[in-house]
Amino acid sequence: MSSALNRQNQLSEPTIARLPVYQRIAQEMLRRGTTKTDSKRLGELAGVTPATVRRDLSGLGPLGTRGSGYDVQTLEVQIDEALGHNRHYDVVIVGLGNLGRALVGSTNFLIRGAQIIGLYDIDPSLVGTTLNNIPVLDPREGIMNATIGVICTPAEAAQAAADALVGANIHAILNFSPRVLDVPVGTAVRYVDFSIELQILAYHLTNGTGPLGGGLLRTLGLTTPPVVARPS
Amino acid sequence: MSSALNRQNQLSEPTIARLPVYQRIAQEMLRRGTTKTDSKRLGELAGVTPATVRRDLSGLGPLGTRGSGYDVQTLEVQIDEALGHNRHYDVVIVGLGNLGRALVGSTNFLIRGAQIIGLYDIDPSLVGTTLNNIPVLDPREGIMNATIGVICTPAEAAQAAADALVGANIHAILNFSPRVLDVPVGTAVRYVDFSIELQILAYHLTNGTGPLGGGLLRTLGLTTPPVVARPS
DNA sequence: GGATGTGAAGTAGTTCACAGCC
DNA sequence: GGCTGTGAACTACTTCACATCC
Numbered sequence: 001m002s003s004a005l006n007r008q009n010q011l012s013e014p015t016i017a018r019l020p021v022y023q024r025i026a027q028e029m030l031r032r033g034t035t036k037t038d039s040k041r042l043g044e045l046a047g048v049t050p051a052t053v054r055r056d057l058s059g060l061g062p063l064g065t066r067g068s069g070y071d072v073q074t075l076e077v078q079i080d081e082a083l084g085h086n087r088h089y090d091v092v093i094v095g096l097g098n099l100g101r102a103l104v105g106s107t108n109f110l111i112r113g114a115q116i117i118g119l120y121d122i123d124p125s126l127v128g129t130t131l132n133n134i135p136v137l138d139p140r141e142g143i144m145n146a147t148i149g150v151i152c153t154p155a156e157a158a159q160a161a162a163d164a165l166v167g168a169n170i171h172a173i174l175n176f177s178p179r180v181l182d183v184p185v186g187t188a189v190r191y192v193d194f195s196i197e198l199q200i201l202a203y204h205l206t207n208g209t210g211p212l213g214g215g216l217l218r219t220l221g222l223t224t225p226p227v228v229a230r231p232s
Numbered sequence: 233m234s235s236a237l238n239r240q241n242q243l244s245e246p247t248i249a250r251l252p253v254y255q256r257i258a259q260e261m262l263r264r265g266t267t268k269t270d271s272k273r274l275g276e277l278a279g280v281t282p283a284t285v286r287r288d289l290s291g292l293g294p295l296g297t298r299g300s301g302y303d304v305q306t307l308e309v310q311i312d313e314a315l316g317h318n319r320h321y322d323v324v325i326v327g328l329g330n331l332g333r334a335l336v337g338s339t340n341f342l343i344r345g346a347q348i349i350g351l352y353d354i355d356p357s358l359v360g361t362t363l364n365n366i367p368v369l370d371p372r373e374g375i376m377n378a379t380i381g382v383i384c385t386p387a388e389a390a391q392a393a394a395d396a397l398v399g400a401n402i403h404a405i406l407n408f409s410p411r412v413l414d415v416p417v418g419t420a421v422r423y424v425d426f427s428i429e430l431q432i433l434a435y436h437l438t439n440g441t442g443p444l445g446g447g448l449l450r451t452l453g454l455t456t457p458p459v460v461a462r463p464s
Numbered sequence: 465g466g467a468t469g470t471g472a473a474g475t476a477g478t479t480c481a482c483a484g485c486c
Numbered sequence: 487g488g489c490t491g492t493g494a495a496c497t498a499c500t501t502c503a504c505a506t507c508c
Contacts, residue, residue, distance in 0.1 A: 014477065016435050020428040025412055038489065045412050050489095051479050058491050066490040067486040083431050084438030091430075098337060102330030108387065108410045109426045111434065148433055155340065172433045178340045180257055180277050190433050192424065194341045196252040198323075199315050201380055201404045201422050202343065203248050206316030246499065270467065282467095283501050290469050298468040299508045 011082070015056045019079050021046050022053070026076040038069030080112065089114040090146040092170070094139055094161040095153030096121040096131065099176055103152065104131050118144050120164075122157075143168040150174045151181075162189075243314070247288045251311050253278050254285070258308040270301030312344060321346040322378040324402070326371055326393040327385030328353040328363065331408055335384065336363050350376050352396075354389075375400040382406045383413075394421075 011019075025045045029037060039050040039057075046053065057063060057070070060082045064070045080086075091114050093100050103109045104116060119131055120139040127138045139161060143149070149165035151158055151173060158177035165173055166183055173189045175181055178196075181189050243251075257277045261269060271282040271289075278285065289295060289302070292314045296302045312318075323346050325332050335341045336348060351363055352371040359370045371393060375381070381397035383390055383405060390409035397405055398415055405421045407413055410428075413421050 011435075012477065016432060017428075020425070020431045021412070021423075024410060024425070024428075028412060040489085049479065051481095052477090054490060055478075055492080062491070064490050065486065066484070067488050069489060083435050085431075085434070087434070087438055089430075089434055089437075098330050098334030102334055103426065105330060106426070109430070111427050111430050114430060114434070147437060148430065172437050174429055174433055178256060180253070180260065188433060188436055190429055191253075192426070192429055193252070193256075194335065194338070194424070195343050196249075196256075197406055197422055197424055198321075198341070198343050198346060198380065199252045199317075200248060201406055201420060202317070202319070202321055202346070203243075203315050204420055205321075205379060205404050206319055244499070272467085281501065283503095284499090286468060287470080287500075294469070296468050297508060298506065299466050301467060 011059050015059060016083075018046065018048065018052075018056055019083060022056070023076060023079040023083075026072050026079070029072045030076060035072050036069055037072055037075075039064075042070070085112045087113055089148055090117045091115065091148045091150060092118040092120065092143060092146040092165075092168075093150045093152060094120040094143070094165065095151060095157065095177075096123070096126055096136065097152060097154070100150075100152035101131065103150065104134065114148070117146060120161075139164045143170070145169055148172045148174060150176070152176050155179045243291050247291060248315075250278065250280065250284075250288055251315060254288070255308060255311040255315075258304050258311070261304045262308060267304050268301055269304055269307075271296075274302070315343075317344045319345055321380055322349045323347065323380045323382060324350040324352065324375060324378040324397075324400075325382045325384060326352040326375070326397065327383060327389065327409075328355070328358055328368065329384060329386070332382075332384035333363065335382065336366065346380070349378060352393075371396045375402070377401055380404045380406060382408070384408050387411045 022042060025042060026037075039053040042053045043050040054064070057075070060078050063074055063078050089111075091110070093103060093116060096104070096119055100119070100121070104119065110116070116132075116134055119134050119136045120143060121127065121136055122138060122140065126136045129136050143164045145168050147170070149168070149170040149172070151161045151165070153161050155177050158175065158179040159181060162173060162175070162181045162183055166187060171187050173181070173183065173187065175189055175191050176193075178193050183189055254274060257274060258269075271285040275282040275285045286296070289307070292310050295306055295310050321343075323342070325335060325348060328336070328351060332351070332353070336351065342348070348364075348366055351366050351368045352375060353359065353368055354370060354372065358368045361368050375396045377400050379402070381400070381402040381404070383393045383397070385393050387409050390407065390411040391413060394405060394407070394413045394415055398419060403419050405413065405415065405419060407421055407423050408425075410425050415421055
């Protein structure tokens with residue numbers, strides 16, 4: 001496997017969540033023609049301290065140059081490698097409402113190495129058609145095996161969708177529905193819940209942290225609800 | 233202000249991010265007619281330890297009953313109060329592609345107390361129309377004041393959208409575009425980046441944590457990219 | 465008996481501060 | 487001179503374990 005990875009895969013969770021952010025920044029810099037940067041600048045843009053940036057990046061191996069900083073191109077590539085984008089990921093999406101369709105059509109959603117191979121919806125007027133040349137199938141007739149399953153159904157249908165994904169031997173689920181899912185141990189579920197994001201912002205507005213209460217808003221390490229074992 | 237809040241607003245960031253999850257679980261329980269629960273069950277469903285649940289909830293005041301657990305209804309209400317949902321939030325959305333429209337149409341997106349008051353898009357065929365009885369306006373003619381601004385534009389337009397929101401004196405931004413935003417100190421930006429979520433899942437698949445490498449996947453405390461100060 | 469709420473202990477993550485290198 | 491990479495100090499969060507109360 002790649003050299004950056006076998007160094008040690010003890011990247012901490014917060015670090016893992018920040019690496020894609022640094023990568024985004026690096027991509028933006030490349031787009032603008034910036035070829036060099038440093039931990040101070042990266043920290044400003046990512047909203048973390050320079051020390052944290054250096055600590056995070058040092059986990060990928062020594063990719064900076066003392067005295068001058070980081071090469072943006074190298075940064076981009078090394079983070080890609082550390083996150084495992086040399087692998088290939090097959091993605092299926094269940095639920096083709098506005099959100100599901102937005103994901104299919106979005107160029108932003110897919111990471112390098114990921115490909116949407118199947119779409120699922122129970123709406124008979126959709127089943128049998130294609131979207132972006134990807135076939136739309138009925139999830140009740142079984143789901144094809146894939147690496148990652150994405151749930152975009154309404155809340156009521158989310159658990160059934162999860163069951164279908166689990167039945168297809170899919171062990172990683174990205175859940176956009178506002179339901180807590182019941183899945184077997186060993187299945188990773190990551191929740192993206194829009195209203196929770198709103199709630200967190202709202203909390204900061206109401207309480208001291210935010211601009212209404214004054215002070216530099218610097219809420220580092222916000223945690224998102226994660227992953228799960230089977231409830232007893 | 234509310235009794236639960238002035239106890240002390242020293243809820244930690246991880247706690248704040250978990251409270252909405254407990255609330256979701258409580259709502260689901262109510263829907264199913266469950267009126268009592270305990271930290272063990274809540275922990276299973278939320279993917280955290282019972283001790284963490286108790287520690288989190290104790291921050292809202294003593295709302296459990298020793299020996300029997302928590303009243304689900306009380307839980308739901310108290311979390312609502314702690315998160316500041318007795319306040320009113322005006323929300324504007326900039327960018328009405330599939331994602332923007334999904335948010336407008338979704339019953340899941342809005343939290344109690346929040347209301348979408350304005351929609352913005354530069355597409356001339358949309359400006360002047362209404363969506364869900366909310367008028368669609370041109371952001372280049374200025375944005376109305378609101379509590380929270382939501383950016384759903386393509387990446388290229390995100391910074392302009394942010395500038396317009398800042399110009400409207402909006403200090404809290406939920407950014408769904410994959411761009412790092414440049415905003416003044418004192419403006420809270422929360423990033424929801426779909427591809428970052430995919431990347432984090434992908435990392436766990438590639439590395440030991442996930443089912444491919446075996447072991448109980450229990451990635452607690454995943455942090456999402458947060459908030460930002462003005463780059464120098 | 466049983467589950468909360470919480471000091472105390474343990475663990476993880478961040479920041480400091482500086483040696484090392486360009 | 488300047489910025490990285492990192493041991494050491496610090497801070498924050500989690501978990502343990504139990505006294506407390508229903």
